[in-house]
Amino acid sequence: MVIMKTTTTYTKKILTILTVTAAVLSTATSGAETLIPNETGTHNGDYDYAPDTVSMPLNPSSTDIVVRAMGASGQEHINLLIGGAVVADWTLNNGFQEYTYSGKAAGDIQVQYDNDTYGRDVVLDWVYVNGETRQAEDMEYNTSTYGNGQCGGGSYSENMDCNGSIGFGNTDDCFSGNCSANGGNGGNNGQCNGYVGITFDDGPTSNTGTLINLLKQNNLKPVTWFVWGRRVSDNLSMVSRMQEVGEAQNHSYTHPHMTNYSYQQIIDELSRTSQIIQNAGAPAPTLYRPPYGEVNSTIRQAAQNLGMRLITWDVDSQDWNNASTSAIVDAANRLQNGQVILMHDGYRNTNNAIAQIARNLKAKGLCPGRIDPYSGKAVAP
Numbered sequence: 001m002v003i004m005k006t007t008t009t010y011t012k013k014i015l016t017i018l019t020v021t022a023a024v025l026s027t028a029t030s031g032a033e034t035l036i037p038n039e040t041g042t043h044n045g046d047y048d049y050a051p052d053t054v055s056m057p058l059n060p061s062s063t064d065i066v067v068r069a070m071g072a073s074g075q076e077h078i079n080l081l082i083g084g085a086v087v088a089d090w091t092l093n094n095g096f097q098e099y100t101y102s103g104k105a106a107g108d109i110q111v112q113y114d115n116d117t118y119g120r121d122v123v124l125d126w127v128y129v130n131g132e133t134r135q136a137e138d139m140e141y142n143t144s145t146y147g148n149g150q151c152g153g154g155s156y157s158e159n160m161d162c163n164g165s166i167g168f169g170n171t172d173d174c175f176s177g178n179c180s181a182n183g184g185n186g187g188n189n190g191q192c193n194g195y196v197g198i199t200f201d202d203g204p205t206s207n208t209g210t211l212i213n214l215l216k217q218n219n220l221k222p223v224t225w226f227v228w229g230r231r232v233s234d235n236l237s238m239v240s241r242m243q244e245v246g247e248a249q250n251h252s253y254t255h256p257h258m259t260n261y262s263y264q265q266i267i268d269e270l271s272r273t274s275q276i277i278q279n280a281g282a283p284a285p286t287l288y289r290p291p292y293g294e295v296n297s298t299i300r301q302a303a304q305n306l307g308m309r310l311i312t313w314d315v316d317s318q319d320w321n322n323a324s325t326s327a328i329v330d331a332a333n334r335l336q337n338g339q340v341i342l343m344h345d346g347y348r349n350t351n352n353a354i355a356q357i358a359r360n361l362k363a364k365g366l367c368p369g370r371i372d373p374y375s376g377k378a379v380a381p
Contacts, residue, residue, distance in 0.1 A: 065101045065171070066128040067111055070094060072121040077114055082171065083107025096125060109168040113144050113160040122160035127168045132176040134168050140309070141167030141374045167374040174380040175338065175372075194337025195369025196361065197378035198223040199313065201251055201289065203345035204231055204238040211345055211354075212245055218358035221245040222381050224371055225345070226289040229253035229273030232280055239280035247370065248277050250285040250308060259294050266302040274306065286373040287311050293342075309373040314339035319350045328353040333360050338377035 067080060071092035080088040082105040090099045109129060113122045122144075124136045136142075136158040143152040144164030151162030160166065169175065174195065200211065203225055215221050223246035230253055232239060239248050252258070253272045258265070274285050288308040290299055295310065303310045317323060317331040328349055332341055343350050361367065369378040 063102065063104060064128070065109070067099045067101075068096060068125040068128075069099065069111070070096045070123050070125075072123075073119050075115070076120050076122045078122060078124075079112040079114060081108075081110040081112055081165070086112075092122065096123075106171045108170055110141075110165040111168065112165040114163055116161075116163045124158050124160055124166055129168065129171055130174060132174065134175060136166050136168075138175075139166055139168055139374060140376060141165075169372050169374045169379065172380060173372055173375075175375060175377055191365065192367035192380070193365030194367070195378040195380055196335040196337070196366050197340030197371045198246075198343070198357075198368045199226060199289070199340060199371075200224075200343050200345040200350075201226045202231075202255070203227050204235045204242065205346040207346045207351070208238055209241065211351060212241055214351055214354040215245045218355050220354055220358040220361075221368055222247065222370055223368060224249055224287070226251035226287075227273070227277065228255055229269075229276045232273075232276045236276075236280040239277065239282050243282055248280070248282045248285070249287040249289065250274055250277065250303075251289050252291050255291045257292060257294060258290065258299055259296050261298070263298050263302055266299055267306065270302060270306050270308070274308075287371055309376060311340065311371060311376055313342035315341040317341055317343045317350070317353075319344050319347045319353075323349060325349045325352040325356075329356045329360065332357040335361070335366065337366065338379070340371060340376075340378055 065080065065082075067078070067090075069078060069092055071094055074092065074094035076092045078090055078092060079086045080099075080101055084107070085105070087103055087105045088099070088101040109127065111124055111127065113124075126133045126135050128134075137156050140156060142157060142164070144160040144162050144166060145152070145157040146159075146161035147157075152164055198220060200223060203211075204227065215223060225242050225246055225248050227239070227242075227248050228251055232248075242248050250270055250273045252269045253276075254269065256269065258269065261269070270288060278284055285308055288303040288306075288310050289312065290310065293312045295312070300310050314336075315331055315334050317328045319328050323331070328343070332353070335341055368381075370381050371377070372379045
């Protein structure tokens, strides 16, 4: 179907749906799809893609990257960027079609829409990479969806209403935990059926060296350290040791309650921490975990403006609340593929739980992974 769209307005307009000829309908490559009006009706071309069936790419090679998309008018242009460089580009049909890149580029994946004007919009269904299909509506990084009264104000959407991009993680990410079985193009899953995020807050402490040794001994790595900036400044050399088993990420400078902070106060806390982490020889943080898990829109916006995704957790070990070793082990045993657990650097019971956590995860076919800054999920390292 083709949707005729009204002019941009902040009130809902009626979308006229016209049935087109069978020749036009035949441009769709698989399944039957319907375009339905978006209930917000705040941008010209607002509509939602409602698939009748879930389609998959047909016989892609192990290194193909396939993009499934359509344009409202059939004149929309998109680019496939990998590692920041355009590796392929296509002008879309007004029916869903799969567009294939067969090169060997690796790195961060984005699909960019670059010729928006009146009457044009893109619906981006999914990207197939590394043996798995990644749905656009599952991706947080999105600068092309109209929301909250502005372009780039939405996320978790397949609608590209404005010039901008949707990020799909890295070429070697494995969100599903089952990439190698599908052929993959860069994942290295070994015996892993999925990945979980093992995280430790509040370091470095006097316990950090002991914890690092336990993680190495039990092969429970990589992990993600959410560090206090002030503590890093007092122990810069420990960050290099932390990197032996994982990544150092941002947990604020002084660990304050920040929900009543001004935007500038939050920026100061976060930017000081990122700078001291880099001074210690680590890469610039891409993740921010707020102290106490306290979040509001100002905190979220500050983190985003500093290039970091705000991340909390799926499972709380309660080690900070005097949980026993067995309770911490039980909490970790609830982890499912892609999920993240909160633990802390500095508790004896947490140290004592490491060996059993490692054994249990191995028995379930789960491996420690890194936290992807685009999806917020644990993925292959």
